[in-house]
Amino acid sequence: MPVFVYVLSLAVFAQGTSEFMVSGLVPGIAADLSVSVAAAASLTSAYAIGMVVGAPVMAAWSARWPRRRALASFLAAFVVVHVVGAVTTDFSVLFATRVVAAIVNAGFLAVAMSAAAALVGPARQAGATAVLVAGVTLSCVAGVPAGAALGEWAGWRSAFWAVAALCVPALAFVFRSAPADAAERRDVSVRREARALRSPSVRRALVLAALVNGATFATFAYLGVIATGVLPAGAVPGLLAAFGVGAFLGVTAAGRLGGGWLVVGGVCALPLGWAALALAATHAVPLFVLAVVLGGLSFGVGSTLVGRVMHVAAHAPSLSGAFATVALNVGAFAGPLLAGAVTGTTGDYRDAAWVSAGLAATAIVLVARRTRD
Structure with a gap:
């Protein structure tokens, strides 16, 4: 794998750490900036919304830029907004920096996916995608x-x-x-690439990715x-770290062994795994074991589906990464929202x-339709 793919993964690790670390900083932010805990917690939602909106907008805006310029611009902006966030005493400014950070993060990730795919070629695309996704999983485990x-x-x-550094x-x-590739990207047609969304195979892969990630984060x-x-x-x-370790192992395995069989087998196994966790959640040992297994299955299948989106949207090399980013973040946003509505009604987390x-069972229906087609 080219060294540059691992460089991209380092940046993705830093950005993933930024995305998720706020949940552990909420009390300190609330006390220091004299806002409610609920207001401080809204910084997480701000980031999720920025990721969903930012991916297609930033990818389309920078589609004709040389990849070096696009990646450097997004990453430099990410550093700047974190410096601003670190020194501000105004919560509204901090909130704005989280939205902007998410938007440029989404833009970076979208361009990074297409750059990695172009760098390694179709045969190693799944492995390159897994390396990038591993940056996110490592941020959960360590960052x-x-x-x-x-x-x-x-x-x-x-x-x-620390994130800025x-x-x-x-x-x-x-x-x-x-890669600068200026000549190659001058001829990019955003409108033509956007038509790739009309392909049933692309839409199916995007919905599958959203459902699997929604199930994961719910x-x-x-x-x-x-x-x-x-x-x-x-x-x-330790339990959360165990889930993250499983996720890292799953992504690593998917990068080496991934294929259609992994999607079919993994999606079929996920509903059973989540049901088992619901039934065994009152026992410590099964809870730890299932956290590792489900982390591996969820992220292994998820990273394979990202690669699937990149493959079936081959005619949209500049925007396919944005499509995948949106799908993942729609799932990450909608899954916990749906789980919150259900648990708020039943009172049982x-x-x-x-x-x-x-959600995972719904994904089986799509896999079955794809197999039948």
């Missing part, structure tokens, strides 16, 4: 806990400074070794709450896993 620990030790602003080496490498968002009272005090972060099972 987010480290950000939370740093926030407790040196204040929430230090976590923002982490992006600087990647930015230097992008300036030095990113339960992941409530995993810590589900484990409260089941695990000893202080063990909940374990029902989030039943929501995941339902």
Whole structure:
């Protein structure tokens, strides 16, 4: 795998850490900026919305840019808004920096996916996609806990400074070794590439990716709450890390072994896995085991589906990464929202896993239709 793909993964790791670390910084932000905990928690939703909106807009806007210029511009903007966020004393400014950070993050990820695919060719596209997605999973395993620990030790602003600093080496490498490909991208037609969405195979892959990611985050968002009272005090972060370790292993395996059989088998196994977690969530050992297994299955299938989107949208090389980014973030936003509505009605947070099972079962219908077609 080209070294530059790993450079992109480092940047994705920093951006994934930024996206998820705020959940551990909410109390400090609320106290320091004199806002409610609910207001501070809204920074997470702001990021999710920015990712959904930013991916297609930024990918279309930068479609004719040389990839070096696009990647460097998005990453430099990401660094700047984190510096602004680290020094501001105004919550509205902080909120705005989260939206802007998400928008440029989405733009970077969309261009990075297309750049990696172009760099390695069709035969190694799945592996390159897995390396990029591994950056996100590693942020869950290492980046987010480290950000939370740093926030407790040196204040929430230090976590923002750390993310900005982490992006600087990647930015230097992008300036030095990113493909410029100016001549190739001058002829990009955004309108022509957008027509790729009309393809049934592209739409099916996008919906599958959204459903699988929605199922993943419907339960992941409530995993810590589900484990409260089941695990000893202080063990909940270990459970979340176990899920992240499973996710990393799943993405790594998918990059080496991924294919249509993994999508079919994984999607069929996911409803059973989420149902098992709902039933066994009151027991510590099965909860840990299922967290690892479901993290691996969910992210392994998810990264394979991202590669599938890139493959079936081959006629949209500049926008296919944006399509995939939107699908993943729609799932990440809608899954917890649906789980919140259900658990708010039933009063049992374990029902989030039943929501995941339902979303994954819906994905089976699409897989069956694709197989029949």
